[in-house]
Amino acid sequence: MTTTLQTRKRGLHRAWIVAGVAFVAILGAAGFRATPGVLITPLQEEFGWSRGTISLAVSVNLMLYGLTAPFAAALMNRFGMRRVVSCALLLVAAGSGLTILMNAPWQLVLCWGVLVGLGTGSMALVFAATLTDRWFVRHRGLVTGILTAGGATGQLIFLPVLAHLAAAQGWRSAAVTVTVAALAVVPLVWFLLRDRPEEVGTTALGADPGAVTALPPVRAGGAAAQALTVLGSAARTRPFWLLAGGFAICGMSTNGLVGTHFIPAAHDHGMAEPTAAGLLALVGIFDVAGTIASGWLSDKVDSRILLGAYYGLRGLSLMILPSLFGATAEPSMLVFIIFYGLDWVATVPPTVALCRQIYGAEGAVVFGWVFASHQVGAAVAAVGAGLTRDHFGAYDLAWYVAGFLCLIAALMSLAIARKASSKP
Incomplete structure (x- = not known):
């Protein structure tokens, strides 16, 4: 046994292979979810x-x-990551493929809203949190940053391609491309992803020899009962509401507003859609560097301070964005894109770290609920910004409100306690 462990130490640890598969799945999920921005x-x-x-x-x-x-997250605890992620990819493929047959708004809501939303949600950042908890003891923050960066990379790969497909061959070709890409990832997940190190006779990276992966207890009633029980427990603590509130504002200012409405907003100012999509993809390039750096920092710096800095700087940048739009990508807009890219989801590694530090073994499920607040905020911003544009003929008010809320999120992050004992 000792010889086997020594051999594995000299080679590539299986944890890195599992993380690589997860990176591809998260990469695809981000690209699939971001596609509506080029279809509006x-x-x-x-x-x-x-x-x-x-x-x-x-x-x-x-x-x-x-x-x-x-x-x-609870389903992954009960049935395993491999089964849940494979089913999620099939949902995405079905939802995207069926859109080519639609002719009414409710069908768009059903296909792209419900099916793709459920599928990509099952491969969201909670998947990264679950995987790092099970497969990594050393480098958890760094790997969380790398997996989070997979979301930016998905945007980087998919948005420009889909924008050009939609412009040259129609939006249906973009939808079919998403379907094919989702189906292509299924075999990779099924054959290479494993739920725990023990399944392949090893231990988590950095764990002591013979250590066994600690999993949250599976409660009576199944995955839904577990998720709701964890929510009930976490909701009685003040840190949960500060984390969830800040992350809701994070969602408003990224996926909901910039991710959904940057391209049509730029188009309003005379910019071609492929150019605007290229700028949004450029956010993804710098997001990779920013998120990985944030993961590395979250292993070394107080995560509350990191969150405060990220939200505060993001808020200030959003307040100047309306003055930067034009028919061409001027240097000032490029500076904004670079900065916003570095900050885009740099908030994820410190948020995951705080959930783990405060809530222990149930941190991944708690982060699932915190992430849910992120997407509720994103949903509010997506529809709110669209209605703002319909009513006022411009997006300016949406950018200013989001910037102000980010400053609030910075203060909330600095107020988070290190323990869950304080009451909301």
Whole structure:
């Protein structure tokens, strides 16, 4: 046994292979979820639907993307990551593929809102939290950052490709591309992802020889009961509400507002959609560096301070964004894109770290609920910004409100206690 462990130490630990598979799945989930941003204008032009109507489907997608997360975490505890993620990919493929047959707004809500929302929600960042808890003792923050960066990479890969497909061949070609990509990932997940190190005769990276992965107890009533019980316990503590409130604002200012409405907002100022999609993809390039760096920092720096800095700087940048839009990508806009990219989901590693520090073995499920608040915030911003544009003819008010809320989130983050004993 000692010889076997020494051999594994000299080679590539299985944890890195599992993390690589998870990276691909999370990468795809982010790309699939971000696709509606490039479809808003084409759908509006073909069907005559208002941006508020189309944004409703995006809002449902975002809402379910988040609300699915805590239940997905509990399902992973009960049935395993491999089964849950494989089923999630099949849901995404079905939801995206069926959109090519739609002719009414409710069908868009059902396909892209419900099916794709449920599928991508099951592969959301709670998947990264669950995997790092089981497979890593050393480098947890760094790996969380890398997996989170997979979301940015998915956006980086998919958005420009889908934008060009939608412009050149119609939005249906983009939907079919998502279906094919989701199906292609299923075999990779099924054959290479494993739920626990013990299944392949090893231990978590950095764990003592012979250590066994600690899993939260599976409560009577199944995954839903477990997720709701954890919520009931966490909701009685003050740190949970500060984390959830800050992360809701995080969702408003990223997926809900910038991720959904940056392309149509830029188009309003005369910028071509492929150019705007390229800028949003550029956010993904810098997000990779920013999120990995944030993961590394969360292993070394107080996560509350990191969150306060990230939210505060994001708020200030959003307040100047309305003055940067134009028909071309000026240097000032490029500076914003670079900065916003570095900050985009840098909030995730310190948030995961705080959930783990405060709530222990149930930290992944707690993070699922915190992430749910992120997507509720994103959903509110997605539909709210669309209605703002319909009513005022511009997005300016949405950018200013989001910036102000980010400053509030910075203060909330600094107020988080290290223990869960304080009452809300």
